[in-house]
Amino acid sequence: MSILVVGSVALDDIETPFGKAKEVLGGSAVYIATACSYFLSPIRLVGVVGGDYPQQAIDFLNNRGVDLEGLQVIEGGKTFRWSGKYHYDLNNRDTLSLNLNVFENFNPVIPESYKKTKYVCLGNIDPTLQKQVLEQVEKPEFVVGDTMNFWIETKRKELLNVIPMFDAFILNDSEARLLANEPNLLRAARKIREMGVKILIIKKGEHGALLFHDETVFSAPAYPLENIFDPTGAGDTFAAGFTAWIAKNDDTSDLNLKKAVIYGSTMASFCVEKVSLDGLRDLSYLKIQDRFRAFKQLSQFED
Amino acid sequence: MSILVVGSVALDDIETPFGKAKEVLGGSAVYIATACSYFLSPIRLVGVVGGDYPQQAIDFLNNRGVDLEGLQVIEGGKTFRWSGKYHYDLNNRDTLSLNLNVFENFNPVIPESYKKTKYVCLGNIDPTLQKQVLEQVEKPEFVVGDTMNFWIETKRKELLNVIPMFDAFILNDSEARLLANEPNLLRAARKIREMGVKILIIKKGEHGALLFHDETVFSAPAYPLENIFDPTGAGDTFAAGFTAWIAKNDDTSDLNLKKAVIYGSTMASFCVEKVSLDGLRDLSYLKIQDRFRAFKQLSQFED
Numbered sequence A, B: 001m002s003i004l005v006v007g008s009v010a011l012d013d014i015e016t017p018f019g020k021a022k023e024v025l026g027g028s029a030v031y032i033a034t035a036c037s038y039f040l041s042p043i044r045l046v047g048v049v050g051g052d053y054p055q056q057a058i059d060f061l062n063n064r065g066v067d068l069e070g071l072q073v074i075e076g077g078k079t080f081r082w083s084g085k086y087h088y089d090l091n092n093r094d095t096l097s098l099n100l101n102v103f104e105n106f107n108p109v110i111p112e113s114y115k116k117t118k119y120v121c122l123g124n125i126d127p128t129l130q131k132q133v134l135e136q137v138e139k140p141e142f143v144v145g146d147t148m149n150f151w152i153e154t155k156r157k158e159l160l161n162v163i164p165m166f167d168a169f170i171l172n173d174s175e176a177r178l179l180a181n182e183p184n185l186l187r188a189a190r191k192i193r194e195m196g197v198k199i200l201i202i203k204k205g206e207h208g209a210l211l212f213h214d215e216t217v218f219s220a221p222a223y224p225l226e227n228i229f230d231p232t233g234a235g236d237t238f239a240a241g242f243t244a245w246i247a248k249n250d251d252t253s254d255l256n257l258k259k260a261v262i263y264g265s266t267m268a269s270f271c272v273e274k275v276s277l278d279g280l281r282d283l284s285y286l287k288i289q290d291r292f293r294a295f296k297q298l299s300q301f302e303d
Helices: A028-036 A055-063 A101-105 A127-136 A149-154 A156-165 A173-180 A185-193 A234-249 A254-271 A285-299 B028-036 B055-063 B101-105 B127-136 B149-154 B156-165 B173-180 B185-193 B234-249 B254-271 B285-299
Strands: A003-006 A010-016 A019-026 A043-050 A066-074 A080-086 A093-099 A119-122 A142-146 A168-172 A199-203 A209-213 A216-220 B003-006 B010-016 B019-026 B043-050 B066-074 B080-086 B093-099 B119-122 B142-146 B168-172 B199-203 B209-213 B216-220
Touching: A003 A028, A003 A127, A003 A234, A010 A093, A019 A028, A028 A043, A028 A055, A028 A234, A028 A254, A043 A101, A055 A066, A080 A101, A119 A127, A119 A234, A127 A156, A142 A156, A142 A234, A149 A156, A149 A173, A168 A173, A168 A234, A173 A185, A173 A199, A185 A199, A185 A209, A199 A234, A199 A254, A209 A254, A216 A254, A216 B285, A234 A254, A254 A285, A285 B216, B003 B028, B003 B127, B003 B234, B010 B093, B019 B028, B028 B043, B028 B055, B028 B234, B028 B254, B043 B101, B055 B066, B080 B101, B119 B127, B119 B234, B127 B156, B142 B156, B142 B234, B149 B156, B149 B173, B168 B173, B168 B234, B173 B185, B173 B199, B185 B199, B185 B209, B199 B234, B199 B254, B209 B254, B216 B254, B234 B254, B254 B285
Parallel strands: A003 A043, A003 A119, A010 A080, A043 A066, A119 A142, A142 A168, A168 A199, B003 B043, B003 B119, B010 B080, B043 B066, B119 B142, B142 B168, B168 B199
Antiparallel strands: A010 A019, A080 A093, A199 A209, A209 A216, B010 B019, B080 B093, B199 B209, B209 B216
16 A cells, blocks of 8 residues: 655754754655655655755655655755744744745646555645645545645635545644634534534644544544654644554544554654654654554553 | 542632523532532531521532531631633633632531541642641541642642642642643653652643553543533542542552543533533433443544
8 A cells, every 4th residue: 555645845943942953854745754654655755845955865765665756856946944943832833934945836746656546645735736636646545634724824715625525634723723713622623524524633732632533533642751852743743644554454444543543643752752853763663553552551441 | 438528618600601600509529529429428528618508508418418517507607609700712710709708717627427438539728728637537548639729829838748648639730830840741740749649630621631650641531522611610520530439449450540530530521511510410320421431432442
């Protein structure tokens, strides 16, 4: 089984209370592809970078088994750069600077060899582009879409247009409240499902995540971490773990969706333990399964 | 098995976005005793009221099997009154007025017939009084203590003095951060456990609760409610469900502690569905077990 990943490819400057990192790997497609690569291969990436994108990054993704045929390299262009600073409690961040560069005119072109990919994970790019991607692939079996407050605020109509094309829609709690214009998270979830969402996942950061599907409501805990180093990419790696688990088992049953949410939480917990992608560099499928089992210890109780 | 409950007995004026209630039953001892009464009897209450405390309230507690020998009635005195207003999102409230009245000089006297009670649940009263209570009872088997930010801020030394006398200490997330002076909840939990706390429970409101004991960390979800009507008493009923389940089974094993946390969450979920104590008036042990099972549905997943 393979997964098509479409999203941003960026170089980040990240400032946390614990330190600074300059020009480190970032972007939703890179986080998603890397996290997915521990579950199955090939992972097919679609994105755009400039000629300044480091060869080291290309090598890293190649080594992780990520197919880069869909990575457009605009020679003479500059890669998307984001610079952000996290506050003391790591729950809030300020964007210090944002240079879209080649990402500004990103036009995702799905290579022929990618078009039959059964699983699709769309990072939080412009919903218009998400739709363009879905119009190019041939009957994917399962599509996971992410978004962010920026698109809810600026491309609401386009977002509402693409949401029903997703099989699973992932957003965080504040985005859910914003999209539904409703402070109660459960009522917000109901409203969003009425927008045509089959499977809805609301991430609550350090408070875990909620899954809604048919009559099922599932509450996943967050992994209790004393040291959260850098939350960048947590949402992307959550989407990755979720999608990859479903793809690996080719199983969208309720039982498996719940496990997929736990795998999403597992990957996010590894991601935030180190800066940038570093938490995803030296993982193994065994380590991932160990943490999955720790989630079970954390939340299961006897009848 | 019986439970000794010590706390405030109050008449509340509550304002929520959904309406107002005047002179309704309130106070931690009343919430705790009522919630406990669905699990076992007798529940032994120690508190103080004025001559104005309504006979109806006395009758209600009597009917619920609550032993009121320890309820001091100060004729000519007035019952503790609290008036509060909840904001739009129900997570924050303002105290509009607070008249301690007879509660100001509350001196908990444990009747002879109560002194051998094996289980003790101490509502969030002055830690000095909590200690006085524990000095009067004879070797209780299990003591659960609650507190609140007011005592952390004004009676820190006294609180630190009584905490090691509890078997289980319950507080909410903002109180835990305040007590430990630490924003990361996990690190805050570690610091609080170093204060001599054997079993620590941190309530996170709509995000559930965390249990810490020896090497065990357990994360309980909150019950997903679309309609939260009045959060007053949620913390008290959580402590009640937790204590009552342990007392009912006379079992403090890790497995049973986890279930007790779920019973605490269960009782809190009933409490917030109606105003004042109304969510606790027409319960049954069967309804409680049904919701416990719903918690299982909500949070369990397959290997």
